[in-house]
Amino acid sequence: MDEPKSTTNETVRLEAFSDNVFAVAITLLIFQIRVPPHEPPGGLRVALFDLWPSYLAFLATFMTIGVMWLNHHRLFSLVARKDDGLIVLNLLLLLVTTWLPFPTALLAEHLRGPHHDQQAAGVVYSASLFAMAVAFNVLWRYAVSIDAVGEHANVSGISRQYAIGPLIYAVLVGIAFFSADWCLVISALYALYFALPPSLWRRRRR
Amino acid sequence: MDEPKSTTNETVRLEAFSDNVFAVAITLLIFQIRVPPHEPPGGLRVALFDLWPSYLAFLATFMTIGVMWLNHHRLFSLVARKDDGLIVLNLLLLLVTTWLPFPTALLAEHLRGPHHDQQAAGVVYSASLFAMAVAFNVLWRYAVSIDAVGEHANVSGISRQYAIGPLIYAVLVGIAFFSADWCLVISALYALYFALPPSLWRRRRR
Amino acid sequence: MDEPKSTTNETVRLEAFSDNVFAVAITLLIFQIRVPPHEPPGGLRVALFDLWPSYLAFLATFMTIGVMWLNHHRLFSLVARKDDGLIVLNLLLLLVTTWLPFPTALLAEHLRGPHHDQQAAGVVYSASLFAMAVAFNVLWRYAVSIDAVGEHANVSGISRQYAIGPLIYAVLVGIAFFSADWCLVISALYALYFALPPSLWRRRRR
Amino acid sequence: MDEPKSTTNETVRLEAFSDNVFAVAITLLIFQIRVPPHEPPGGLRVALFDLWPSYLAFLATFMTIGVMWLNHHRLFSLVARKDDGLIVLNLLLLLVTTWLPFPTALLAEHLRGPHHDQQAAGVVYSASLFAMAVAFNVLWRYAVSIDAVGEHANVSGISRQYAIGPLIYAVLVGIAFFSADWCLVISALYALYFALPPSLWRRRRR
Numbered sequence: 001m002d003e004p005k006s007t008t009n010e011t012v013r014l015e016a017f018s019d020n021v022f023a024v025a026i027t028l029l030i031f032q033i034r035v036p037p038h039e040p041p042g043g044l045r046v047a048l049f050d051l052w053p054s055y056l057a058f059l060a061t062f063m064t065i066g067v068m069w070l071n072h073h074r075l076f077s078l079v080a081r082k083d084d085g086l087i088v089l090n091l092l093l094l095l096v097t098t099w100l101p102f103p104t105a106l107l108a109e110h111l112r113g114p115h116h117d118q119q120a121a122g123v124v125y126s127a128s129l130f131a132m133a134v135a136f137n138v139l140w141r142y143a144v145s146i147d148a149v150g151e152h153a154n155v156s157g158i159s160r161q162y163a164i165g166p167l168i169y170a171v172l173v174g175i176a177f178f179s180a181d182w183c184l185v186i187s188a189l190y191a192l193y194f195a196l197p198p199s200l201w202r203r204r205r206r
Numbered sequence: 207m208d209e210p211k212s213t214t215n216e217t218v219r220l221e222a223f224s225d226n227v228f229a230v231a232i233t234l235l236i237f238q239i240r241v242p243p244h245e246p247p248g249g250l251r252v253a254l255f256d257l258w259p260s261y262l263a264f265l266a267t268f269m270t271i272g273v274m275w276l277n278h279h280r281l282f283s284l285v286a287r288k289d290d291g292l293i294v295l296n297l298l299l300l301l302v303t304t305w306l307p308f309p310t311a312l313l314a315e316h317l318r319g320p321h322h323d324q325q326a327a328g329v330v331y332s333a334s335l336f337a338m339a340v341a342f343n344v345l346w347r348y349a350v351s352i353d354a355v356g357e358h359a360n361v362s363g364i365s366r367q368y369a370i371g372p373l374i375y376a377v378l379v380g381i382a383f384f385s386a387d388w389c390l391v392i393s394a395l396y397a398l399y400f401a402l403p404p405s406l407w408r409r410r411r412r
Numbered sequence: 413m414d415e416p417k418s419t420t421n422e423t424v425r426l427e428a429f430s431d432n433v434f435a436v437a438i439t440l441l442i443f444q445i446r447v448p449p450h451e452p453p454g455g456l457r458v459a460l461f462d463l464w465p466s467y468l469a470f471l472a473t474f475m476t477i478g479v480m481w482l483n484h485h486r487l488f489s490l491v492a493r494k495d496d497g498l499i500v501l502n503l504l505l506l507l508v509t510t511w512l513p514f515p516t517a518l519l520a521e522h523l524r525g526p527h528h529d530q531q532a533a534g535v536v537y538s539a540s541l542f543a544m545a546v547a548f549n550v551l552w553r554y555a556v557s558i559d560a561v562g563e564h565a566n567v568s569g570i571s572r573q574y575a576i577g578p579l580i581y582a583v584l585v586g587i588a589f590f591s592a593d594w595c596l597v598i599s600a601l602y603a604l605y606f607a608l609p610p611s612l613w614r615r616r617r618r
Numbered sequence: 619m620d621e622p623k624s625t626t627n628e629t630v631r632l633e634a635f636s637d638n639v640f641a642v643a644i645t646l647l648i649f650q651i652r653v654p655p656h657e658p659p660g661g662l663r664v665a666l667f668d669l670w671p672s673y674l675a676f677l678a679t680f681m682t683i684g685v686m687w688l689n690h691h692r693l694f695s696l697v698a699r700k701d702d703g704l705i706v707l708n709l710l711l712l713l714v715t716t717w718l719p720f721p722t723a724l725l726a727e728h729l730r731g732p733h734h735d736q737q738a739a740g741v742v743y744s745a746s747l748f749a750m751a752v753a754f755n756v757l758w759r760y761a762v763s764i765d766a767v768g769e770h771a772n773v774s775g776i777s778r779q780y781a782i783g784p785l786i787y788a789v790l791v792g793i794a795f796f797s798a799d800w801c802l803v804i805s806a807l808y809a810l811y812f813a814l815p816p817s818l819w820r821r822r823r824r
Contacts, residue, residue: 013221013279015631020229023638024436027716028237031646035723041732048724048738062716066709073631073705087279088401091272098233098268105241110250117250124254195706219427219485226435230642234443293485294607297478304439304474311447316456323456330460425633425691432641440649499691500813503684510645510680517653518666528660536666 011082014090015073021094022069025101029058029065032105053111053184060184061104063191064129065097068136070195071162075140078158079148089142093135096128103128111180122180126172129187133165217288220296221279227300228275231307235264235271238311259317259390266390267310269397270335271303274342276401277368281346284364285354295348299341302334309334317386328386332378335393339371423494426502427485433506434481437513441470441477444517465523465596472596473516475603476541477509480548482607483574487552490570491560501554505547508540515540523592534588534595541599542585545577629700632708633691639712640687643719647676647683650723671729671802678802679722681809682747683715686754688813689780693758696776697766707760711753714746721746729798740798744790747805751783 033054036047072093079086103125110121140162143149168190176183239260242253278299285292309331316327346368349355374396382389445466448459484505491498515537522533552574555561580602588595651672654665690711697704721743728739758780761767786808794801 013225016222016634017225017229017275017279019631019635020226020638021233023635024230024233024642026712027639027642027646028233030716030720031237031649032241033720035650035720035727038728038731039735041734044728044731044735044738048742058717059713062713066713069635070702070705070709073635084276084401087276091276091401094232095265095268095272098236099264102236102239102241106254109241109243113244113250117245120250120254195702195709219431222428223431223435223481223485226432227439230436230439234439237443238447290482290607293482297482297607300438301471301474301478304442305470308442308445308447312460315447315449319450319456323451326456326460425637428634429637429641429687429691432638433645436642436645440645443649444653496688496813499688503688503813506644507677507680507684510648511676514648514651514653521653521655522662525656525662526659529657529662532662532666 011076011079014082014087015076018072018076018090018094019069021098022065022072025097026062026065026069029061029101029104032101032108033058054108056184056188057104057108057111060188060191061100063188063195064132065100067191067194068097068132071136075136075143078150079143080150081148083146083148085142086139086146086148089135089139093132093139096132096135100128100132107180107184111184118180119177122176122183123173125180126169126176126183126187130166130169130173133169137162137166217282217285220288220293221282224278224282224296224300225275227304228271228278231303232268232271232275235267235307235310238307238314239264260314262390262394263310263314263317266394266397267306269394269401270338271306273397273400274303274338277342281342281349284356285349286356287354289352289354291348291352292345292354295341295345299338299345302338302341306334306338313386313390317390324386325383328382328389329379331386332375332382332389332393336372336375336379339375343368343372423488423491426494426499427488430484430488430502430506431481433510434477434484437509438474438477438481441473441513441516444513444520445470466520468596468600469516469520469523472600472603473512475600475607476544477512479603479606480509480544483548487548487555490562491555492562493560495558495560497554497558498551498560501547501551505544505551508544508547512540512544519592519596523596530592531589534592535585537592538581538584538588538595538599542578542581545581549574549578629694629697632700632705633694636690636694636708636712637687639716640683640690643715644680644683644687647679647719647722650719650726651676672726674802674806675722675726675729678806678809679718681806681813682750683718685809685812686715686750689754693754693761696768697761698768699766701764701766703760704757704764704766707753707757711750711757714750714753718746718750725798725802729802736798737795740794740801741791743798744787744794744801744805748784748787748791751787755780755784 033051036044036051039047103121107121107125110117113121140159144155144159149155169187172183172186175186239257242250242257245253309327313327313331316323319327346365350361350365355361375393378389378392381392445463448456448463451459515533519533519537522529525533552571556567556571561567581599584595584598587598651669654662654669657665721739725739725743728735731739758777762773762777767773787805790801790804793804
């Protein structure tokens with residue numbers, strides 16, 4: 001009775017708002033990479049190569065947010081209704097998502113710095129991804145708990161699949177103490193892995 | 207007869223545009239936090255801790271805009287039609303919302319500065335939140351005045367609830383003269399309070 | 413036959429894309445205002461007052477883009493179908509719109525500079541608004557020319573009303589040679605005038 | 619069975635998300651152009667003229683992204699359903715699109731620099747456009763391969779038309795070794811050519 005207009009598509013505006021946030025966050029990442037200023041003649045090529053930590057960080061975070069959007073999309077394709085708790089938990093996920101450009105730029109900036117700074121940047125980056133994965137899991141489990149998820153056979157299977165994210169990213173926090181480079185590479189590969197398998201699996205099923 | 211296409215969903219494009227603005231504003235907040243440059247070896251950790259006023263300001267404004275979006279969402283779930291006045295008053299609310307990243311960055315920058323500067327930044331921040339709450343109330347009361355709000359029993363109850371915002375933020379302006387820190391903390395707590403209760407209350411009702 | 417899916421709402425995605433651009437442009441304006449750095453103790457208040465050209469420019473351009481969005485909204489409420497020409501002319505309008513943050517920041521920066529620089533900034537600002545108004549008129553007339561506008565009695569009346577914009581802004585370019593301040597004030601007042609009357613007029617009609 | 623809600627409009631949310639990304643990327647381009655600071659009195663006019671590489675780069679990339687959005691729009695007007703592969707390939711196209719503001723700013727910055735730097739910037743710019751065109755073609759061919767494209771007579775004609783893009787941009791990479799200016803001019807003209815003909819052709823058809 002609180003929302004008389006949107007009976008059939010309860011979650012439409014929530015999804016649209018979230019999509020907006022994902023889209024803006026993912027598009028703004030590139031603005032963390034500074035264009036190299038005028039170098040000694042012919043020096044631009046070297047300066048562009050030296051920016052590789054920025055490219056790698058851009059790529060890893062783009063893929064991570066992209067996959068998060070994809071998962072968010074799938075999650076809400078299963079969620080038939082919303083309540084205030086779901087909205088607030090969704091905002092929590094968006095909070096962590098909009099935060100991501102900061103650790104991304106941080107890691108890009110310090111990936112070639114002294115070891116202690118690499119460590120600090122890597123831990124902040126990994127911990128941010130961990131927080132995002134946790135927020136996503138909380139959102140999903142809340143949706144299940146209020147019976148917002150349709151009569152879909154595989155709820156527990158999905159829950160198990162989603163639970164892998166926080167585990168991986170928790171391990172990543174540990175890895176950050178040894179190598180910030182590996183943090184970026186692993187998070188990029190993990191996003192790639194998450195993006196690809198269902199598609200391969202689905203095609204085989206048909 | 208002016209808008210022949212959108213008979214059933216008069217306010218859809220208005221809401222979509224507003225959502226866009228809220229989403230962009232909320233996502234851009236993070237870009238006000240500068241990544242610490244190369245420090246003396248091992249100095250990044252300290253530099254990151256010293257940024258806490260920026261994190262706090264980011265969090266407080268994110269939550270405030272998030273709750274404003276939520277309220278905007280609820281408001282328009284009750285509004286069945288629009289006229290030009292409603293559109294213009296909605297633009298006024300968006301004006302204040304897009305302004306918010308500036309006082310947020312201002313307060314983050316000067317929260318550890320001399321007392322007079324803290325005061326100035328705190329007053330600008332609090333006054334901006336006050337303006338936002340006033341704009342929201344004006345929008346709501348205008349919608350009621352043109353009978354755009356559906357046959358919903360509790361119009362006066364909602365009006366009373368919404369009227370609390372300007373009161374709280376007016377008090378916050380006063381507090382800013384004494385402590386800018388408390389401005390941030392109180393605005394964050396107030397947003398949190400606004401976000402949570404309906405959900406708790408609703409669940410109990412079921 | 414080229415767009416089989418969207419028979420009833422041909423212009424929906426075009427409008428949504430335009431709304432996105434308007435929303436991002438309007439929200440990003442604030443990021444052209446730099447937060448004053450640490451001043452001599454107590455100096456922030458003065459520094460904040462000295463930023464008034466930036467606030468004024470922010471306000472004037474926000475209102476101008478806001479009214480342009482409103483007009484775009486009204487225009488497309490009358491346009492029942494689209495073709496490639498309409499899409500390209502719409503992109504032209506968006507091109508000028510996304511350009512606006514630059515002259516806005518330019519004018520804010522140089523409004524207190526030497527007279528010749530004020531002039532240059534004022535002319536660029538006014539000419540940009542002129543280009544926007546022209547692009548809007550071209551879009552409207554094209555829509556009329558391809559019979560995309562529904563059986564609406566008042567096409568010629570709307571055409572006349574829209575034609576005022578380029579006239580006003582052409583005069584504004586002339587004014588810019590004498591006073592950049594008046595450019596901002598007049599463009600803000602003109603946007604305000606455009607936003608308000610229909611609403612007042614409409615209410616009286618009822 | 620995975621997405622029970624969106625039976626009729628399978629690709630709606632995918633298109634909306636893509637539109638968001640295109641809209642944000644196209645609107646943010648202007649923020650790569652820095653407002654000239656206070657110059658010697660009367661010097662602003664010269665400084666504004668000297669920014670022409672930035673204006674040209676802004677224009678060329680705006681048009682390129684605009685045409686890409688237009689093509690994306692047309693492509694999805696023919697695509698009736700999606701699978702995970704299509705979503706991931708669409709993300710790949712968005713990845714390249716969000717990357718574009720970087721080479722744009724790079725080319726604007728170094729278009730008047732020493733020849734070797736012009737070359738480097740021009741090659742990065744052209745190669746980025748090439749990557750975008752390739753990503754678009756891969757997306758289209760994948761959509762055809764999963765039979766997501768409706769019973770449209772002219773699939774092979776469209777495929778041929780789309781294949782021109784990568785060819786043109788491959789040539790552009792070669793041109794970049796000789797002249798970065800021509801890269802910008804040609805890419806702008808190519809976008810213009812792509813935008814206009816169908817409209818002219820269509821009108822003649824009627």
